[in-house]
Amino acid sequence: MxxxxxxxxxxxxxxxxxxxxxxxxxMTAPRRAILEILRxxxxxLSSKEIFVALPSAGCDLATVYRxxxxxxxxxxxxxxxxxxxxxxxxLLGEGDDGxxxxxxxxxxxxxxxxxxxxxxxxxxxxxARNGFKAVSHQLEFFGICPRCQ
Amino acid sequence: MxxxxxxxxxxxxxxxxxxxxxxxxxMTAPRRAILEILRxxxxxLSSKEIFVALPSAGCDLATVYRxxxxxxxxxxxxxxxxxxxxxxxxLLGEGDDGxxxxxxxxxxxxxxxxxxxxxxxxxxxxxARNGFKAVSHQLEFFGICPRCQ
DNA sequence: ATCGCTGCAAAAATTTTGCAGGTAA
DNA sequence: TTACCTGCAAAATTTTTGCAGCGAT
Numbered sequence: 050m051x052x053x054x055x056x057x058x059x060x061x062x063x064x065x066x067x068x069x070x071x072x073x074x075x076m077t078a079p080r081r082a083i084l085e086i087l088r089x090x091x092x093x094l095s096s097k098e099i100f101v102a103l104p105s106a107g108c109d110l111a112t113v114y115r116x117x118x119x120x121x122x123x124x125x126x127x128x129x130x131x132x133x134x135x136x137x138x139x140l141l142g143e144g145d146d147g148x149x150x151x152x153x154x155x156x157x158x159x160x161x162x163x164x165x166x167x168x169x170x171x172x173x174x175x176x177a178r179n180g181f182k183a184v185s186h187q188l189e190f191f192g193i194c195p196r197c198q
Numbered sequence: 199m200x201x202x203x204x205x206x207x208x209x210x211x212x213x214x215x216x217x218x219x220x221x222x223x224x225m226t227a228p229r230r231a232i233l234e235i236l237r238x239x240x241x242x243l244s245s246k247e248i249f250v251a252l253p254s255a256g257c258d259l260a261t262v263y264r265x266x267x268x269x270x271x272x273x274x275x276x277x278x279x280x281x282x283x284x285x286x287x288x289l290l291g292e293g294d295d296g297x298x299x300x301x302x303x304x305x306x307x308x309x310x311x312x313x314x315x316x317x318x319x320x321x322x323x324x325x326a327r328n329g330f331k332a333v334s335h336q337l338e339f340f341g342i343c344p345r346c347q
Numbered sequence: 348a349t350c351g352c353t354g355c356a357a358a359a360a361t362t363t364t365g366c367a368g369g370t371a372a
Numbered sequence: 373t374t375a376c377c378t379g380c381a382a383a384a385t386t387t388t389t390g391c392a393g394c395g396a397t
Contacts, residue, residue, distance in 0.1 A: 075371050075376060097361090109379050114362060130279045132336060152328055161328050168337070171316055175339050179301055179310050184341030187281060188317070190324050192333030224351060224396050246386085258354050263387060 064143065065125065072123050079108035083116050084125075084140065092160040093129045093137030093151070131160070131189055148185075154194035163190065213292065214274065221272050228257035232265050233274075233289065241309040242278045242286030242300070280309070280338055297334075303343035312339065 065084050066076040086102045087094065094102070096113045103113075117138055120126040126138040127147035141147045152161040168186055176184035214233050215225040235251045236243065243251070245262045252262075266287055269275040275287040276296035281304075290296045301310040317335055325333035 070372085073376080077371070077377060079378070110361095111363075111380085112378060115377085130281060130283060132279060134279060134283055134285050136283050152324055152330060152333070154330070161330075163324055165320075167320055168317075171314075172339065175301055175312055176341060180344040181301060181303070181310075181339075181341035182347055184301070184339055186337060186339045188335060188337040190321065190330075190333055190335045192325060192330035195329040198331055219397085222351085226352060226396070228353070259386095260355085260388075261353060264352085 068123065068125055068143065074119065074123070079112045080116055080120075082107065083113060083120075087126065087138065087140040091139075091162060093131065093139045095135045095137050099138075129189070130187070132191060150188045150190065152190040152192065154197055155191050156193055156197035159194045159196070161194075217272065217274055217292065223268065223272070228261045229265055229269075231256065232262060232269075236275065236287065236289040240288075240311060242280065242288045244284045244286045248287075278338070279336070281340060299337045299339065301339040301341065303346055304340050305342055305346035308343045308345070310343075 062076075062081065062084070069076050069080070082103055083099055086099050090102075096110070096117050099117075100107065100110050100113045117126065117136075121128055121138070125141055127141050129137050129139065129151065131137055131151060131153050139147060148166060150163040150166065152163055153159070166188070168188060172184055172186055176182070211225075211230065211233070218225050218229070231252055232248055235248050239251075245259070245266050248266075249256065249259050249262045266275065266285075270277055270287070274290055276290050278286050278288065278300065280286055280300060280302050288296060297315060299312040299315065301312055302308070315337070317337060321333055321335055325331070
């Protein structure tokens with residue numbers, strides 16, 4: 050059995066609520082719905098995608114935008130840029146920095162999560178050579194998926 | 199002397215014109231100005247940044263947008279996403295796929311070009327394992343530059 | 348002389364914000 | 373109760389598009 054390091058299983062509604070509470074924030078119906086959508090998807094979703102996936106009594110689109118900003122600030126979601134200039138978000142487990150990569154089909158948009166990351170050595174070299182501190186990186190792969198070939 | 203693989207020096211105005219002509223496109227004043235701006239900068243620029251950098255008798259912002267789309271389609275510029283969801287462009291030499299990476303200061307936005315790329319092995323593995331073809335990748339580094347530390 | 352290109356202006360799309368009332372804790 | 377939140381609507385941005393005239397080849 051393959052275990053994804055970014056599994057969302059651990060993020061129970063109660064835990065999410067607790068994390069919000071720690072930031073003096075509240076667990077409201079819109080936030081619960083948004084987090085639920087994110088939990089149901091293993092791929093990053095844009096604010097718009099989240100909005101349309103919301104149940105019938107969803108919330109305002111503005112609320113989705115506000116929520117994503119809040120959740121990103123609280124490190125409860127991680128933002129990804131998958132090359133099309135649209136911000137997409139994934140739920141983040143407690144303490145998880147969410148560091149992983151994606152393989153995106155440029156034809157149909159399918160996304161495969163890539164857990165491995167062998168960039169740290171290169172990252173250190175890049176940081177040292179240029180005198181940068183606290184260096185991180187973002188890496189995404191693009192190609193044509195089996196179904197689209 | 200350090201030679202950047204993505205040097206722009208080779209892109210003379212005449213060559214750029216020739217490349218446009220091959221695509222049945224014309225070298226006009228706005229395009230010449232835009233390409234000139236790009237040639238003067240070794241870092242990716244957004245449409246807006248190009249627009250404000252344009253000489254007094256610049257062109258319409260809409261023209262910048264149209265030009266960037268055109269030039270990207272003709273592979274005369276390459277688009278980069280530096281994490282803030284803004285499309286930025288760099289001039290591409292003839293035949294150059296423009297593959298390189300950036301080290302971006304998250305404080306002041308300074309950008310360092312990184313020519314090396316040791317990802318090909320990982321890229322092949324990722325492609326093979328998931329049955330993808332024509333896989334490429336985009337990698338950007340983020341950190342705090344010496345001046346901002 | 349063509350066909351592409353541009354400015355201008357309007358439209359569309361995306362994201363942010365003010366505010367008054369509602370609600371979690 | 374008291375912050376925090378939300379819907380609604382308006383505003384601010386960002387990007388695209390229609391069109392008539394201009395210009396490169």
